[in-house]
Amino acid sequence: QDAFVAFHVDKVLVSKYLKSLQIGELAPDQPSIEPTKNKMLVKDFRELRAAVEKMGLLKPNQLFFFLHLAHILLLDTAAWLILLYFGTSLIPFIVSLVVLTISQVQASWLQHDLGHLSVFRKTKWNRLLHKFVMCHLIGASAKWWTLLHSRHHAKPNCFRKDPDIDMHPFLFTLGKKFSVELGIKKKKYMPYNHQHKYFFITLPPLLFPTYFHCHTFYIAYTKRYWADLAWMLTFYIRFFFTYGSLLEIKSLLAYYFIFRMLESSWFVWVSQMNHIPMDIYYDNNLDWVSTQLQATCNVEQSLFNDWFTGHLNFQIEHHLFPTMPRHNYWKVAPLVKSLCAKHGIEYQCKPLLTAFADIVHSLKNSGELWLDAYLHK
Secondary structure (H helix, E strand, O other): OHHHHHHOOOHHHHHHHHHHHOOOOOOOOOOOOOOOOOHHHHHHHHHHHHHHHHOOOOOOOHHHHHHHHHHHHHHHHHHHHHHHHHOOOHHHHHHHHHHHHHHHHHHHHHHHHHHOOOOOOOHHHHHHHHHHHHHHHHOOOHHHHHHHHHHHHHOOOEOOOOHHHOOOOOOOOOOHHHHHHHHHOOOOOOOHHHHHHHHHHOHHHHHHHHHHHHHHHHHHHHOOOHHHHHHHHHHHHHHHHHHHOOOOHHHHHHHHHHHHHHHHHHHHHHHHOOOOOOOOEOOOOOOHHHHHHOOOOEEOOOHHHHHHHOOHHHHHHHHHOOOOOHHHHHHHHHHHHHHHHHOOOOOOEEOHHHHHHHHHHHHHHHHHHHHHHHHOO
16 A cells, blocks of 8 residues: 555565465456556556656665764754853853744754654664654653654544544544534533633643653654663763753753754644644545645745754645655645645645644634534533
């Protein structure tokens, strides 16, 4: 299937694990594509996938990723050197925080590439460097990320299948259909009609320092990811040893919590601009292309947007070709646009600030729909 092809680099190796799961073959008179799926779209996308492979767009430029890693390590070092040479007064403290935040966010974009096996041709090298970047540089579990993010890619914006929208309905009500359903059932976990306001002080600043911070350790421990836990401890030992030699305990904890809040805010605004404004509902068992396109949108390309978002401004291309190195997204984008135009599918692309504003607008609209349904007798 298209999902299997999209996720796996070494398909021959992975196929060996599927033999034990085979239960038979379809009878000659049975259709190979379910009626809920667009047969012609599936056919054209598979031809596009074959063309992309022939064009070499799935091959990584390792110099690109080396330079990206180098600038992360330089910023990480610079954040500490600023405090060492300029002291711990307010201005150096703030500048160091900003520099470390940039380093951490850029590291999170790089671990995303490594987790998708798009940096090296061999899986083992992607996995090894993924542990270094995610566990040692960031302080989170690489396997924890892979577990959650793979589910997100398989069924984006599908309730109870995409962990990225687990915030519905306990913190936010998401999507037009869900909001109306929740209102009709008279369910109210939060004042959803104000969710576009409390969003600013909840999810962006607090996702990393609270939920993710605890959840990554919980999953790593309960699933016995001992190697990840050992790598993660090296981050905390390094951080508290290096910065602890310069800052008092209160300043050190404040420094850590603030940079996590800044990192979290940057990540949430970028990661949610492509999904929250899109359709959110139950899994309708659509084909691979339709599933991805109804849940994703793009942001306009520029050197700044590419760097700031880790090329997640090309979210459509990333979801269709998750193992593609991000420096090639702009090359395949015109081909994807043509495919969408041929089949009458909307290909959304918007300015960066518009994408941010659409997060708030979609939350406001969902809250209003919930309130109307909730008050309706």
